[in-house]
Amino acid sequence: MGHTIKVTVNGVTHEATVEPRMLLVQFLREVLMLTGTHIGCDTSQCGACTVLVDGVATKSCTMFAVQADGREITTIEGLAANGDLHPLQKAFWEEHGLQCGFCTPGVIISSYDFLKRNPNPTEEEIRHALEGNYCRCTGYQNIVKAVKKAAQSM
Amino acid sequence: MANYIGSSLKRKEDRRFITGKGTYTDDIVLPNMTYAYIVRSPHAHARIKAIHADKALAHPGVVAVFTGKDLQDDGVNPLPTGWQITDSMIEPPHPVVAVDRVRYVGNPVAVVIANSRAAAKDAAELVEVDYEILPAVVDATRAIEKGAPTVHDEAPDNISFTWELGDKAATDDALSKAAHITRLEIVNQRLIPNAMEPRSAIGDYHPARDELTLYTSSQNPHLIRLLMCAFVLGIPEHKVRVVSPDVGGGFGSKIFHYPEEVIVSWASRKLGRPVKWTAERSESFLTDAHGRDHYTVAEMGIDKDGTILALRVNTIANLGAYLSTFAGGIPTWLYGTLLAGQYKYPHIYVQTKGVFTHTTPVDAYRGAGRPEATFVVERLMDTAARELGMDPAELRRKNFIPADAFPYETPVVLTYDSGNYEASLEKAMQIIDYQKWRDEQAKARNQGRLIGIGLSCYIEACGIAPSKVAGAIGVRAGLYEGASIRVHPTGQVTVYTGSHSHGQGHETTFAQIVADGLGVSPENVEVVHGDTAQIPFGMGTYGSRSLAVGGSAIWRAVEKIREKAKKIAAHKLEASEDDIVFEDGKWVVKGTDRALTLGEIALTAYVPHDYPEGLEPGLEENSFYDPANFTFPFGTHIAVVEIDPDTGKVQILRYVAVDDVGNVINPMIVDGQVHGGLAQGIGQALWEGAVYDENGQLLTGSMMDYAIPKADDLPHFEVDRTVTPCPHNPLGVKGAGETGTIASTVCIVNAVVDAVSHLGIKDIPMPLTPERVWRAIHGK
Numbered sequence: 001m002g003h004t005i006k007v008t009v010n011g012v013t014h015e016a017t018v019e020p021r022m023l024l025v026q027f028l029r030e031v032l033m034l035t036g037t038h039i040g041c042d043t044s045q046c047g048a049c050t051v052l053v054d055g056v057a058t059k060s061c062t063m064f065a066v067q068a069d070g071r072e073i074t075t076i077e078g079l080a081a082n083g084d085l086h087p088l089q090k091a092f093w094e095e096h097g098l099q100c101g102f103c104t105p106g107v108i109i110s111s112y113d114f115l116k117r118n119p120n121p122t123e124e125e126i127r128h129a130l131e132g133n134y135c136r137c138t139g140y141q142n143i144v145k146a147v148k149k150a151a152q153s154m
Numbered sequence: 155m156a157n158y159i160g161s162s163l164k165r166k167e168d169r170r171f172i173t174g175k176g177t178y179t180d181d182i183v184l185p186n187m188t189y190a191y192i193v194r195s196p197h198a199h200a201r202i203k204a205i206h207a208d209k210a211l212a213h214p215g216v217v218a219v220f221t222g223k224d225l226q227d228d229g230v231n232p233l234p235t236g237w238q239i240t241d242s243m244i245e246p247p248h249p250v251v252a253v254d255r256v257r258y259v260g261n262p263v264a265v266v267i268a269n270s271r272a273a274a275k276d277a278a279e280l281v282e283v284d285y286e287i288l289p290a291v292v293d294a295t296r297a298i299e300k301g302a303p304t305v306h307d308e309a310p311d312n313i314s315f316t317w318e319l320g321d322k323a324a325t326d327d328a329l330s331k332a333a334h335i336t337r338l339e340i341v342n343q344r345l346i347p348n349a350m351e352p353r354s355a356i357g358d359y360h361p362a363r364d365e366l367t368l369y370t371s372s373q374n375p376h377l378i379r380l381l382m383c384a385f386v387l388g389i390p391e392h393k394v395r396v397v398s399p400d401v402g403g404g405f406g407s408k409i410f411h412y413p414e415e416v417i418v419s420w421a422s423r424k425l426g427r428p429v430k431w432t433a434e435r436s437e438s439f440l441t442d443a444h445g446r447d448h449y450t451v452a453e454m455g456i457d458k459d460g461t462i463l464a465l466r467v468n469t470i471a472n473l474g475a476y477l478s479t480f481a482g483g484i485p486t487w488l489y490g491t492l493l494a495g496q497y498k499y500p501h502i503y504v505q506t507k508g509v510f511t512h513t514t515p516v517d518a519y520r521g522a523g524r525p526e527a528t529f530v531v532e533r534l535m536d537t538a539a540r541e542l543g544m545d546p547a548e549l550r551r552k553n554f555i556p557a558d559a560f561p562y563e564t565p566v567v568l569t570y571d572s573g574n575y576e577a578s579l580e581k582a583m584q585i586i587d588y589q590k591w592r593d594e595q596a597k598a599r600n601q602g603r604l605i606g607i608g609l610s611c612y613i614e615a616c617g618i619a620p621s622k623v624a625g626a627i628g629v630r631a632g633l634y635e636g637a638s639i640r641v642h643p644t645g646q647v648t649v650y651t652g653s654h655s656h657g658q659g660h661e662t663t664f665a666q667i668v669a670d671g672l673g674v675s676p677e678n679v680e681v682v683h684g685d686t687a688q689i690p691f692g693m694g695t696y697g698s699r700s701l702a703v704g705g706s707a708i709w710r711a712v713e714k715i716r717e718k719a720k721k722i723a724a725h726k727l728e729a730s731e732d733d734i735v736f737e738d739g740k741w742v743v744k745g746t747d748r749a750l751t752l753g754e755i756a757l758t759a760y761v762p763h764d765y766p767e768g769l770e771p772g773l774e775e776n777s778f779y780d781p782a783n784f785t786f787p788f789g790t791h792i793a794v795v796e797i798d799p800d801t802g803k804v805q806i807l808r809y810v811a812v813d814d815v816g817n818v819i820n821p822m823i824v825d826g827q828v829h830g831g832l833a834q835g836i837g838q839a840l841w842e843g844a845v846y847d848e849n850g851q852l853l854t855g856s857m858m859d860y861a862i863p864k865a866d867d868l869p870h871f872e873v874d875r876t877v878t879p880c881p882h883n884p885l886g887v888k889g890a891g892e893t894g895t896i897a898s899t900v901c902i903v904n905a906v907v908d909a910v911s912h913l914g915i916k917d918i919p920m921p922l923t924p925e926r927v928w929r930a931i932h933g934k
């Protein structure tokens with residue numbers, strides 16, 4: 001009852017046979033061992049599992065692996081190019097935009113998509129854009145600062 | 155030499171988190187691993203008549219199904235509680251997996267273990283449990299009424315303990331003579347912690363070596379090892395290693411020894427294969443220990459001139475179905491002792507009843523007792539000021555413990571180490587421009603707008619200590635901390651700490667301390683934590699204790715390294731030991747330019763060809779630090795809110811936090827801790843709250859139903875500090891992890907009530923959702 005899928009993740013194409021009920025996030029974590037994408041809630045609220053699907057921020061717990069067939073996925077592991085941190089990663093580091101780090105990959109990926117759509121956002125727009133990503137540690141203040149800083153350097 | 159202490163060094167741990175290379179427990183995959191899924195009770199109270207596991211066992215991929223009886227027959231003991239509140243406290247057994255009765259929705263009933271997560275979950279649905287449903291009670295005030303359903307036969311009236319503190323007669327007397335009494339009835343609602351990483355545990359038993367490794371998302375791996383080995387499984391501690399790798403937030407909920415840690419450990423020993431369990435979020439809601447849940451009646455007696463005479467508090471604390479690890483201590487010793495707040499009123503009496511109900515166990519959640527105490531004191535202060543026609547800042551100022559009165563002994567057994575309450579109040583009022591907002595409020599009222607200003611002057615007690623006192627108040631553990639420092643031959647340093655970081659940034663803060671202490675760069679200091687095979691016996695991280703207790707232990711080890719280094723330097727530099735001083739990161743012959751660095755001394759210590767007579771080679775030291783006292787951070791927070799009269803929605807216009815946490819090692823990290831604490835405290839004030847129906851079903855059982863603050867719910871916080879060092883620990887530090895939560899809940903409630911007080915509203919119960927505020931305004 002497996003389906004064979006071909007998915008490009010962080011520039012590498014993988015072929016795998018998966019159960020139809022396997023979620024994209026499970027495929028990333030358990031088949032490809034890309035454990036930077038986290039599962040925080042099972043109900044699509046928390047955003048810890050956010051990845052880019054064909055460039056669009058998507059909660060990978062809301063999508064089946066078979067739906068990713070033929071598509072391009074970018075996870076947090078694929079954001080740094082040739083070992084150079086992406087400006088968002090740098091800004092989160094510099095502005096103390098993370099504490100426990102669990103929500104961080106999802107927040108960074110959501111911000112990546114957001115800044116593409118809105119390269120020069122206000123604080124209010126950043127806060128609104130991050131509604132789908134919960135963070136229980138930072139109170140969001142330094143996340144907002146980090147996104148603003150990244151916007152300036154991108 | 156750079157001064158790293160006091161600088162906002164970027165965090166050393168961040169690279170792995172921002173690149174997706176952290177290692178949380180669920181990220182770990184071991185060869186031949188199995189997966190556990192736990193069958194949980196759907197009923198709050200029921201008798202288990204029978205469990206049929208045949209169909210589940212026959213399901214493809216299933217390795218085993220275990221019930222509570224299997225564990226019991228194999229000698230697995232109930233989970234212990236770690237805090238005895240009174241001699242007569244009733245401690246009913248807390249089976250790891252229920253045997254004959256279930257007492258809350260989520261109570262483990264059976265365990266299915268399979269070769270994949272999916273198979274385990276599928277098979278769990280095939281386990282048939284026959285229940286005889288029994289009546290349940292969820293509200294603690296109801297549970298102590300005559301005729302309420304009984305949770306445990308051992309406690310027929312559902313009361314585990316009745317605890318009191320303070321002089322009742324003197325307090326009653328002072329209240330009877332007071333010119334004015336301010337009285338409040340307070341519901342401090344139940345909260346669900348919701349650390350972003352769901353709990354996870356892996357048991358990994360190696361039969362040939364008879365060794366067990368438990369990976370668990372815990373705040374204190376040694377405590378888990380001790381409780382599990384000594385009390386539950388009865389296996390030797392030296393054959394058990396507990397690893398808490400990267401942990402995705404805790405806020406108290408990952409302190410406790412949970413059933414699942416025992417289940418995966420025991421099952422791995424049975425099966426000879428690794429067993430992993432990871433909570434789904436709905437399991438987190440049902441089984442992570444909840445927080446708060448107090449019903450309180452508080453009365454404050456005040457003289458005509460605003461001098462507070464006495465405080466009397468009666469609290470009913472909901473403990474849930476079983477006594478979790480530190481359950482009893484939270485609504486008693488960590489609560490009643492804080493009821494003096496920042497004030498010098500001479501008489502306090504508090505009584506707390508700890509009550510069982512058919513709900514998830516309740517234990518420490520960020521602040522743990524101290525937010526509840528601060529809520530009582532600071533709600534009373536604002537209410538009293540209004541009733542007396544005084545400005546709330548003025549009433550507080552009048553009753554502050556003066557700055558020259560420290561150390562100050564309160565009527566509820568604590569001795570505050572240091573403080574300057576007036577200074578933090580002044581600073582906060584200045585930053586927010588208090589008088590301007592009072593004027594603004596008056597103007598707004600004339601226009602029908604609702605603006606409110608709330609104050610909160612709080613006290614916190616961090617790092618319960620010393621161990622002697624912990625013992626005297628019933629804690630079944632010492633509360634010191636261990637550290638060891640290993641200087642390598644080439645001068646790099648590894649620090650092993652008993653504290654545990656799950657977001658607090660210890661790998662950076664502790665490295666800064668050691669860098670300054672030994673004259674090395676923080677890049678050359680590695681901090682190891684969370685692995686009982688590596689670190690000295692440690693008590694872990696909770697109650698804002700890591701820096702004050704764990705950091706002090708590290709500093710003591712630094713001092714021991716310095717002492718030995720001095721002997722080596724004296725020998726090498728051909729000087730008297732008395733003439734060697736540690737200056738600018740080097741060991742220097744006083745008044746000369748002759749000096750040695752740590753690297754040079756370390757090399758000598760490990761290649762001791764030319765070495766002091768009788769001195770041991772090597773450069774490695776241990777320390778266990780047992781503090782002389784708690785530390786007492788304090789501060790003032792002020793919030794300005796505006797309420798939309800048409801919708802009841804509260805908007806926070808300004809939030810100013812002035813905290814005093816003693817000396818600060820890394821200001822960036824401390825600010826971050828305050829921000830996060832504020833978010834959780836404001837969350838309680840405005841949105842969060844666990845709701846059960848009368849049958850004990852948790853209605854707020856997912857992130858769709860339980861409102862965790864989001865980025866656009868919260869304002870930009872204005873954070874500042876005063877610095878009053880702690881006089882009794884070597885770093886002069888106090889603790890910063892909980893101040894935000896302790897201060898902010900009541901600050902916001904005070905602001906909201908202040909905004910509507912002219913409408914005759916004295917109080918609104920939390921959370922102050924738009925509906926509740928709207929109903930209060932419109933009297934509906």
